[in-house]
Amino acid sequence: MKKPLSTLFLASLILLLGGCGQAENDGAGEATSAAAETATAAGVDAEVEAYYAANPDFFGFKTPADLPPDLEWTSNEHLPEIGSPEARKGGTQYGALQDFPRTLRTVGPDSNGGFRPFLLDDVGMTLAHVHPETLELYPGLAESWAVDWENQTVYTRLDPAATWSDGEPITADDYLFMFWFYRSPYIMAPWYNNFYSTKYTNITRYDDHTISISMAERKPDMDELGVLLRPVPRHFYRQMDDDFSERYQWEFEPTPGPYIVRDQDIRKGRSIALTRLENWWARDKKHWRYRFNPDRIQLSIIRDAAKMFEAFKRGDIDQFGLGLAEYWYEKLPDSDPDVQAGYIHKTVFHNQRPRPPFGLWINTAQPLLDNRDIRVGIAHATNWDMVIENFFRGDNERLDTANDGFGEFSHPTLKAREFDIARAQEHFARAGFNRRGADGILVNEAGQKLSFNLSTGYETMRDVLTILRQEAAKAGLDLRLEVLDGTVGWKQVQEKQHEISFLAFGRFLEKYPRFWEHYHSDNAWDRAFLEDGSVNPERQPKTQTNNLEAFALLEMDQLIERYRASSEREEMIALSHQMIALHHDHASFIPGFYQGFFRVGHWRWVRYPEGFSYKHSDGPGELFVHWIDSEMKEETLAARRSGKTFEPSITVYDQWAE
């Protein structure tokens, strides 16, 4: 279920605002849930069955004899196994979260917080998963699958051994229920409602362990769409009504994965822990047996990043992300005694993924910013090279377009506009700003200052904006900084109140970039164009969409529609290049930087496989291939007391460096 998350992540951030008070409500929620249990024990069953019956085209019921005979079943057995045979089970992994999870639900209000990877994204299971090395599919809950490209259908044989963490078997019914569940209004998740209603056209049950799923479009990633599906335990969601979000707020949903959250491990506001299932059904399966090794994952709540780092230095936390240069070079330099003594290992891993587009998103609906010359001027007046050199110390790279890292889909030759004061001034002059005021900022004939708000929701990136502001002033451009709280910053761009916003959208491992969300006029204005294609003079900005640039070009709309309708890879690539070039030309986005690696500091008892991680992985913990070596932990702690040292380890894994 990785694909839609980039959008979902943002959508649910908004929901965070709406549902803050619910955490206190759990006691009452349980009481009502118990009462409702007796009252509506069979209630939702009837509703679900009725829904199946009312949508016979979508929910099919057939027999194994109805399966097409010539299907080519596969389970991609040739793929290299994930994880290391050296991994040992056991031990406790200690970590920290900045906020206590607001809910244990994985869907609905507040469910998309920092804890969800531990509930779902990193430890959950779908029918098949994308291999982090080759991007092919490897089996999860499915034993094998067959793709019928012609009929846009994926057939799947479920692994009969698969069970939920509460012991119930996982059957075809849980997949049918999944569609009902995600389409239900009770879950209060419009994005899910829409995705499961529009991307799929049919699910058919052949027997308890055979299903087929049909997709609405034949895209290059249609097979993934058909297998990256997570069943929903029908036996768990017996009562479904408008109280869904409160009733299941603190209920741990049975999982097919290896980790569960036990009630006694939820200490509200203080800590939460995951416990490994000793007899997990997939513990001997290929790709799964050497992963998910710690017996327990103990997560404390430490709200302050600086304190979290101190906890790491004390050994209370096993590992700490050192992505920021400040941590890598200053707070845990190679010369740090703990590093030099070999207690803490430092590791850099270069990966290959679609890159989050860090950069400046210019709201072209704002006055002055609707002028392309101004935007090009701003692009030439922002000194990203200095940001990269001075703030990131040369570790990051300049981003060239908003859609880098998509392989062939990314534009092969386009380069971002460089910092060039003369050219910036030339463009500003063309827009009428040709004179410097008393403070050195350009003004136009009307005496208007060339001044814009530059806002962000990333407090850690404050210094990036400070540098941009300093440098922009040289070109006569005044950038007023506004560093907001994360939620407020996101709200601002969703309300389209920003002028220039510094942010990035999370990018997941997708085969090709999305354009509709960011560049289609439908997401910029209500009725952007009139029938004849001219600009609608009365159009109003459309809020709550991800078109943050108010990007509306008829030409782009047409390209996007062709792209969406296309199922030919080559055509899509050509269209993608065309759209990226058009977007570049419009200059409403100023590409900033990307980080082509992740880096981490970890105590030596956190062990990783040879090669550390995988080509397309996102972070050290994502695949759970590490293990905790309890003996080594004792040895290290004893060594620390006695002053014994080990070989220092500062490793750069650049086998996948781009």
Next chain:
Amino acid sequence: MFSLNPQTRKKLQRFRKIKRGYYSFLLLAGLGVLLAFGELLINSRALIVSYQGQLYFPTYSDFHPGTDFGLDYAYETNYRELQVHFRQQDEGNWVLLPLVPYNPYENHAPGGIFRPLPPNAAEQHYLGTDTTSRDILARLFYGTRIALVFALLFTACVYVIGITIGCAMGYFGGVFDLILQRIIEIWSNVPFLYMVIIIFSVIPSSVAVTTRIGILLLVMVLFSWTGMTYYMRTETYKEKSRDYIASARVIGASNARIIFRHIMPNVLSTLVTFMPFTIVAAISAITALDFLGFGLPAPTPSLGELLKQGTANLRTAPWIVISAFGTLVALLTLVTFIGEAIRESFDPRTFSVYR
């Protein structure tokens, strides 16, 4: 009414005798003068530039593009580089820089990398630099100036509102007092911090930094004036029942005259006594708000912001927190010493038994 009658003069003399407070006052006054002309001491603009026989004084003037001094850029001259440039040219041009040639906003990274630099006299970063290589001394200096100006304005506003309403309540009493007192009780229970957060989340981002500071001041005043009314109300109540007020009323003095000519001078000691502590409270409040991230908008230099940076880099850059904390402690101690001295010298009990 604030003219120096013999009694007040006596009080001032007493104040001078309390050495600790008096020297604190002199120190702070000196600091005030320095702060007022801060641009001449700590600034990236040169004091004097002599170029081709002509003298320039850029400190308070419009900006000079580099082209004014024969450089090849149209943005503000970098006077430090200009000084080096002139020396190399050796054509009789010269630049006189302030003691600390940095302004509080510019990033000056000698190594090319933005990171905290320990105090370094050779680079003229006497207190080092912060995480984005801005001079700490410059930021402290201007941060203190803003905090002090903010605190003085805050005190003035709180006093004007508090005195007016407090006096009125005490003087008129009755239903007016009863109702207003209830309103104040309700008002003072509105959580101040939440209000600041809420208000700042709805202010449109296009509002200029100075306006935002003004709004912050307004919000703080709105939620702080109530404290002053309690004292003024009781003091006025007390004075009102004295005989001299009754005599004034018998003569036919108006309410305004009684309040401003008779009551106010007599409650002056209360007012003056509280003033330094109000200032202390204002400085602490603005620092705390900055520390929490709800105070002065970035990149305004502020003590709280430096403290926040300092605590986040306690291990790697202790000089940040030391300078910020030291300044804050020194500032608050000075004001408190002055406050104590004022209270002592204005306390009637030490030289009179009249009560």
